[in-house]
Amino acid sequence: MVVLKQNRESRLTGYIDSTIASARMDFGDQMSQFPHDDFAKSYLKEVLKGIGRAVPNRALKAETRTADLWFRMKAKPSASARKALGLLGRIVVKDALIEVFRNAAPPVEIRSCKSKLSLLEVELIRRATRRGKSLKEADLPILILLMPTCSLRIRRGFSLTPTPTPGVYKFPEMERTVLVVLHQLPKTKDTIWLRMLGRASFQQQAINDFVETSIPAALTDTVTELLADYRAILEARGRLTEEEEELIMNLSAAYQKKKQDWLEEGKKEGKKEGVVLGVNQVALNLLQEGFTLDVIARATNLTIAEIERLQSSLES
Numbered sequence: 307m308v309v310l311k312q313n314r315e316s317r318l319t320g321y322i323d324s325t326i327a328s329a330r331m332d333f334g335d336q337m338s339q340f341p342h343d344d345f346a347k348s349y350l351k352e353v354l355k356g357i358g359r360a361v362p363n364r365a366l367k368a369e370t371r372t373a374d375l376w377f378r379m380k381a382k383p384s385a386s387a388r389k390a391l392g393l394l395g396r397i398v399v400k401d402a403l404i405e406v407f408r409n410a411a412p413p414v415e416i417r418s419c420k421s422k423l424s425l426l427e428v429e430l431i432r433r434a435t436r437r438g439k440s441l442k443e444a445d446l447p448i449l450i451l452l453m454p455t456c457s458l459r460i461r462r463g464f465s466l467t468p469t470p471t472p473g474v475y476k477f478p479e480m481e482r483t484v485l486v487v488l489h490q491l492p493k494t495k496d497t498i499w500l501r502m503l504g505r506a507s508f509q510q511q512a513i514n515d516f517v518e519t520s521i522p523a524a525l526t527d528t529v530t531e532l533l534a535d536y537r538a539i540l541e542a543r544g545r546l547t548e549e550e551e552e553l554i555m556n557l558s559a560a561y562q563k564k565k566q567d568w569l570e571e572g573k574k575e576g577k578k579e580g581v582v583l584g585v586n587q588v589a590l591n592l593l594q595e596g597f598t599l600d601v602i603a604r605a606t607n608l609t610i611a612e613i614e615r616l617q618s619s620l621e622s
Contacts, residue, residue, distance in 0.1 A: 371425070392498065393491070403423055
């Protein structure tokens with residue numbers, strides 16, 4: 307269970323604030339057309355910061371192209387931080403380009419990602435040369451591809467080799483590329499951080515596991531906030547697909563469970579009032595940003611009547 311911290315109220319208040327600020331900064335006051343991609347980049351950036359620094363949309367010189375995530379490993383990442391990431395921590399062992407796909411990537415997309423790695427290699431080698439240094443093969447970054455499914459035809463076509471871990475495949479050695487097929491991963495605590503990027507029932511199972519599994523508080527708090535942000539963005543978009551509607555239901559259930567955990571913990575520490583005030587502040591922020599009552603109700607689990615009372619307080 308998550309331990310309720312002194313600043314829980316500010317964390318709750320920051321859920322939607324960070325969503326709105328991020329959306330405006332990245333998309334010019336317009337909601338993203340690719341919320342899953344944005345969630346995946348933000349999610350991996352936060353989850354991996356214990357062992358290094360991840361930069362979304364890393365520009366690649368020589369062409370107008372970007373990589374989903376450019377990860378730089380810390381000089382001496384802590385063993386505990388790596389262990390907390392489970393399989394993800396064992397895959398991300400050095401600097402890496404990370405590409406996340408919502409659907410199975412066709413061959414042309416996989417080749418495009420491999421070309422990004424080549425562009426980055428050239429850039430890094432030239433930079434080292436200008437400094438009078440040289441890069442060894444072991445110094446060069448790797449490419450990590452994350453996708454929900456991948457056909458046997460494609461795996462054979464790229465000469466992929468399965469590893470002892472189901473769902474993890476390696477390209478020929480000199481290509482320095484790893485493929486993770488998310489829906490093939492074992493449904494264990496060790497794979498939660500990767501499975502959260504899956505689809506439909508696979509993602510739902512990962513979210514349920516996240517809610518029920520004992521995980522370090524720092525990671526739990528951060529991911530809970532990201533899931534709340536993700537849900538708020540989906541809610542605000544409207545015109546949802548059936549899968550997105552199902553995802554919102556799953557995220558709502560996860561948020562409700564975490565909020566209940568915080569309330570239970572708050573009762574023990576005498577801080578229940580602070581948690582409730584924090585949720586109310588989230589609703590007030592959404593009202594001021596012009597969100598509808600229905601969206602706010604789903605995002606905060608407050609009733610319409612409770613939100614209307616808060617709206618009256620703004621108008622008075």
